[in-house]
Amino acid sequence: MLEKWEEFKKLHGKLFTNQEEEYIRRHIFQKKLRKIEKHNDRYRRGLETYEIGLNQFSDYTGEEISIKLHSVENQTQLFYSHQHENFLKKQQIDFSTALPLEFDWRTKGMVTPVKDQGVCGSCWAFSTTGAIESHYMIYKNSVVILSEQQLLDCVPEAEGCSGGWMSDAFKYVAKNHGINYYHDYPYEGLKKTCRYNATKPKIVIWGFEYLSQPDEDMLKRMLVMRGPVSVAIDGTGNFPDYTNGIYYNPTCSRNTFSHAGVIVGYGSENGQDFWLLKNSWGQEWGLDGYIKIARNRGNHCGIASKASYPVF
DSSP: OHHHHHHHHHHHTOOOSSHHHHHHHHHHHHHHHHHHHHHHHHHHTTSOSEEEOOOTTTTSOHHHHHHHTOOBSOTTSOSSOGGGGGGEEEOOOOSSSOOOSOEEGGGGTOOOOOOBOOSSOOHHHHHHHHHHHHHHHHHHOOOOOBOHHHHHHHOTTOOGGGOBOHHHHHHHHHHHTOEEBGGGSOOOSSOOOOOOOTTSOEEOOOEEEEOSSOOHHHHHHHHHHTOOEEEEEOOOTTGGGEEEEEEOOTTOOSSOOOEEEEEEEEEEETTEEEEEEEOSBOTTSTBTTEEEEEOSSSSGGGTTTSOEEEEO
């Protein structure tokens, strides 16, 4: 186990201020190893639908992960309010069109690369830019990489690395008449003074549309007929440790949200339906930065509860 610890430190560039800190981190790591071995044994016996493994977070406690990596702001806060009314639409979806059994916007070249939010609860900002980037590619046939840092610094309702909502971010981009490109406003991973530059290239949206009810069939239509969808989920439990398979956790909440991502596809595997979610924890996490989350399992992890996308 000590050898694995040394390999882990080297692989992820882990440095500690003193021996006491390293002892604490090694203890957490060893506990995580035992958890992984136990869970994956259940997976091999067909008792779990997904595998877990080591990653850059394996020396963090669950509480630390929630503080450092999660945060859609204030779990009880309204996702939509009267303040959004000038910038939103309730989706109007065509029900007459038959949908494919599987779908993936990546195969159409309409998804930008997975990014890494670092040790900052900025998932809401990455979910927002990820959706805008994809929709711009779909409707404007042009690739853009946008600034999460601008959202961290400038969205007035958000709390930077402590959380925010995609609805507020979409509203901000619409009301502000633009979001700068990444290379003009690069990511720093902490909230600073707003430095939006209207003279630099920017992308403008009209507002956003949202799913008014947590309906997975409607979410599926929204995805295919409109484009990738920003969603909030319960990202606690084994979610951070995911490596493969279809993530189904019986304790995952449909009503409490801690993380955000972008749905880019859906499908089925070994008779189990899944959503394909683009995460923002780097390309080494999960399935090249993605996770397959159980679909048609009663709105698992609340995946259809806070769904929205930008409107140009």
